Amino acid sequence: MKIDGYTRLAAVVARPIRHSLSPMIHNAAFEATAVNGVYVAWDIAETDLQATLENVRRYDMFGINLSMPYKSAVIPYLDELSPEAALIGAVNTVVNSGGKLIGHNTDGQGFLVSLGEYSVAGQEMAIIGAGGAGLAIIAQAALNGARAIHVFSRQQSVTKVSRSLEPIVAQTGVELTVTALNESEELQRLLKQSSLLVNSSSLGMDGHSYPLPAEVQLPANLLVADIIYHPFETPLLKRAKSEGLPTINGLGMLLHQAALAFELWTGKAMPVDLIWPQLEEVVKTRT
Template sequence: MKIDGYTRLAAVVANPIKHSISPFIHNSAFQATETNGVYLAWEVKATDLSETVANIRRYRMFGINLSMPYKEQVIPYLDQLSEEARLIGAVNTVVNQEGTLIGYNTDGKGFFKSLPSFEISGKRMTLLGAGGAAKSILTQAILDGADQISVFVRSSSMEKTRIYLEKLRVETDFKVDLYDLENVQILQEIIHQSDLLVNATSLGMDGKSSPVPTNLNLPPQVLVADIIYQPFETVFLQWAKSQGNVAVNGLGMLLYQAAEAFKLWTGKDMPTDEIWQSLTEKYH
């Protein structure tokens, strides 16, 4: 990689972030597309966030990615928001368009790009969880023309989720159905009417837990996805595969949300097949 006076910077900003694989993905893409850029991971204190955003302009950077806890906190420092970022209320990519800073959220697009031979338009989705990743998947599904969406959350999150879904309904005219995750009978009924089942909770990161009881039955048409990629195959995905269903983990979402950001910054397509190969070797 040649670094010279024309090299432009991009970075991921979060706390903590040193473990991030985004530098590996983006630097591989810069190299493969012969783009004169370097991508770093910046562990930034909350008090330094506004200055960090100001540096995007100051240093003529491509832009930044954001992870926890700054996806919402960054919004006041930006000039514009894309439609999906506004609806989600969170930004994971800032683009420097000749000094104008525009916030995007590429998580939902990245998620749907990662699904094998699947279009959400006209389909029914069951979504487990209502955190940041769930909101981006949910919002993108609405924007992409999903027919019907059911969200299941723990009873402690019901009220907060209801408020968000009501705001979405006002903005998009789309009514999302909300249920208690503990209500296994309804969960089973709804899954049987679905085309896509997504775990967007953190349940399964420990390699032992699952967001659903493993005695539930899956109809053969349901595609099952988990946003977790470490472990590579969660208990939830093992359960889906044991019933013969196609099941995908969250590594593709990570790659394709990065590809969307890369395209916004450079105008170039990220060579995802090539990078996917390296990622699976690294994490499998």
């Protein structure tokens, strides 16, 4: 990688962030595309967030990515929001367009791209959890024409989740239901209507916890996806795979949301086929 007086900077901003794989992904992309850029990780306090955004302009950076806890906190310091970022009230990518800072959210679209040939348009889907990443997936699926989205949530969170999804329903008109995870019969009925099941919760990250009641069956022809990529195969994916169902873990979402950000910054496509095996190897060695 060549660094000179014309090198531009990009960064991921969060707390904590030292564990992030984003520097590996983006620096590989800069090198492969011959874009003169460098990507670093910044662990900053929230009190420094405004100054960080000012520095994006000051130093003519490509922009920044954001992770927790700053995806919503950054919004007051931006000049404009993309439709999906405005819809969910969260930003994971800031683009410096000639000094104008535009907030995007590539999480939802990155996930949908990771599904390959599968399209949510006209389909019913189910999703476990509606936190940051889950909300982005729900919003993007609605924007992409999903016929119905069934959200499975903890019983104590059903009312809160329902309220958080009201703007998506109002803007897109999507049919959206919220069901408590302890309502096994209703979960089973909604799964039978769905062609896609997504786990966007943290259940399974420990390698042991299973996000659905054990008695709920996974219907035939259901595509099962998990946004977790460490471990590489969660208990949900293991069960689905053992029953002959197609499965997708969260590594594709990680890569494709980064690819969308890279293209927003540089105008060039990230060579995901080149970076994928490198990323897969890094993740597997951490497992």
